């Protein structure tokens with residue numbers, strides 16, 4: 120296969136022996152607004168090995184959220200295949216997707232979606248309740264997940280009684296409660312200060328490693344580069360190759376230098 124799956128920055132070589140968690144082939148998502156068509160994804164080809172932590176970067180409007188929603192089964196592509204752990208979810212019906220999502224995917228959004236009237240414990244437990252986990256087992260797993268994110272002392276607190284970083288930890292505990300194969304996070308550190316963001320990124324990294332999960336995270340955070348195995352860059356609905364990215368960086372640097380030189384000239 121030609122290397123316009125393009126995605127790697129050279130650090131990961133998904134060889135043939137490595138099982139793929141995520142594979143897409145010519146993935147398109149075209150939104151229709153009245154008579155207008157807005158292509159948000161224009162033929163995305165991805166190969167993401169199991170157990171890797173991957174970030175998805177790109178300007179606002181480049182298609183990050185659309186791609187995550189398609190991969191997590193929250194949205195359906197207009198065209199193309201999506202294989203998650205080898206299963207093609209792109210043609211599934213809503214009911215099948217709903218069950219699969221609940222059991223196999225953990226979601227973390229920037230707006231955390233915690234229920235304000237529920238404690239940290241109850242927010243995590245609810246996820247297990249929805250999956251039919253009962254009694255003692257549910258309690259054990261809820262406490263285990265809250266411990267995993269370092270919130271054992273905060274289990275009875277409601278979201279508004281916690282800091283932004285602590286709330287994010289609750290959302291993470293909830294996302295991993297079902298022990299999903301894949302975690303999808305959309306700008307999960309967007310609202311956090313850089314120190315807290317680094318803590319959360321470190322937590323993600325260890326989760327991926329210890330639980331052999333695959334995690335895909337849309338982010339603007341430049342901090343994230345040192346935590347992830349691979350950086351994917353989207354531009355106008357397409358994954359940029361590393362060469363394209365370098366060329367763009369170079370062009371931006373040149374433009375900046377030209378602007379500085381112009382402003383330094385006497386009027």
Ligand SMILES: Nc1ncnc2c1ncn2[C@@H]1O[C@H](COP(=O)(O)OP(=O)(O)O)[C@@H](O)[C@H]1O
Pocket residue numbers: 150151152157158159177178179180181182183184185186
């Ligand atoms: N529900 C929608 N209806 C119409 N256009 C949309 C919708 N969601 C996103 N878009 C458009 O698709 C493009 C990609 O958006 P999005 O995936 O949200 O990008 P990002 O997450 O990188 O900011 C943008 O041009 C956006 O305006």
Ligand SMILES: [Mg+2]
Pocket residue numbers: 183184185305337
């Ligand atoms: Mg987005």
